[in-house]
Amino acid sequence: MSQDPNPLSPASRKVLLVNGTPASGKTTIAESLVETLHIPLISLDRIKVALFDTLGIGDREYNRTLGRASMAIIWSLLLDTPRQSTTIVEAWFKFPPFDPIIQSLAQAGVTRYAEVWCYATPDVLAQRYTDRVGLRHPGHPGVEYVSELRQVALRAAPMSIGPVLSVDTTDPTQVDLPAIAHWVAETLEL
Numbered sequence: 001m002s003q004d005p006n007p008l009s010p011a012s013r014k015v016l017l018v019n020g021t022p023a024s025g026k027t028t029i030a031e032s033l034v035e036t037l038h039i040p041l042i043s044l045d046r047i048k049v050a051l052f053d054t055l056g057i058g059d060r061e062y063n064r065t066l067g068r069a070s071m072a073i074i075w076s077l078l079l080d081t082p083r084q085s086t087t088i089v090e091a092w093f094k095f096p097p098f099d100p101i102i103q104s105l106a107q108a109g110v111t112r113y114a115e116v117w118c119y120a121t122p123d124v125l126a127q128r129y130t131d132r133v134g135l136r137h138p139g140h141p142g143v144e145y146v147s148e149l150r151q152v153a154l155r156a157a158p159m160s161i162g163p164v165l166s167v168d169t170t171d172p173t174q175v176d177l178p179a180i181a182h183w184v185a186e187t188l189e190l
C-alpha cells in the first residue's frame with residue numbers, strides 16, 4: 001500500500017475492497033458499510049447485470065469476458081471519484097497474481113486500500129448459491145457451478161495486498177457489522 005505524500009494530488013483516493021467467493025456475503029457486508037459509513041459502492045455484479053441486459057447472455061467464457069469488462073469499468077469509474085474520497089469496490093478478485101489489481105488501483109489514483117475478506121464453509125457456500133440460483137440474473141452460472149464453487153472455496157484466500165479483515169460469514173447472525181465498520185473507518189482513517 002503506497003502513501004501519497006501530497007494529499008491534494010489527484011492520486012489520493014481510498015478504496016475498500018470487499019472480496020470473497022460467490023455466496024460469501026460480500027454484497028450484504030458492502031451494503032451495510034454503505035449505510036453505516038456513507039460511502040459509495042461499486043459492485044461488479046451490478047455492472048455485469050447491466051452488461052447482460054444490454055449485450056445479452058452467453059456461455060461461461062462469455063460470462064468471464066463480461067466479468068473482465070466489468071472490472072475494467074470499475075477501475076475507470078474510480079478515476080471520476082473526487083480526490084480524497086473513499087469508495088467500496090465489491091467483487092470476487094479470484095486468485096494470484098494480484099499485480100494487475102495493484103496496477104489498476106494505482107492507475108485509478110488510489111493510494112490507500114484495505115480488504116474485507118468474506119468466507120464461509122464450502123457446504124454453506126454451495127447451499128447459498130443453490131438457494132439463490134432462481135433469484136439471480138440468468139446470465140450468472142446456474143447450479144452447474146456449485147461443484148466448482150466447493151473446489152474454489154477450498155483454495156480461496158484474501159489478496160493480502162494491504163490490511164485485511166477476515167470475516168467468517170458461515171453463520172450470518174455472528175457477523176459483527178458495527179465492528180467491521182469500525183475497522184474500516186480506523187484502517188482507512190475515515
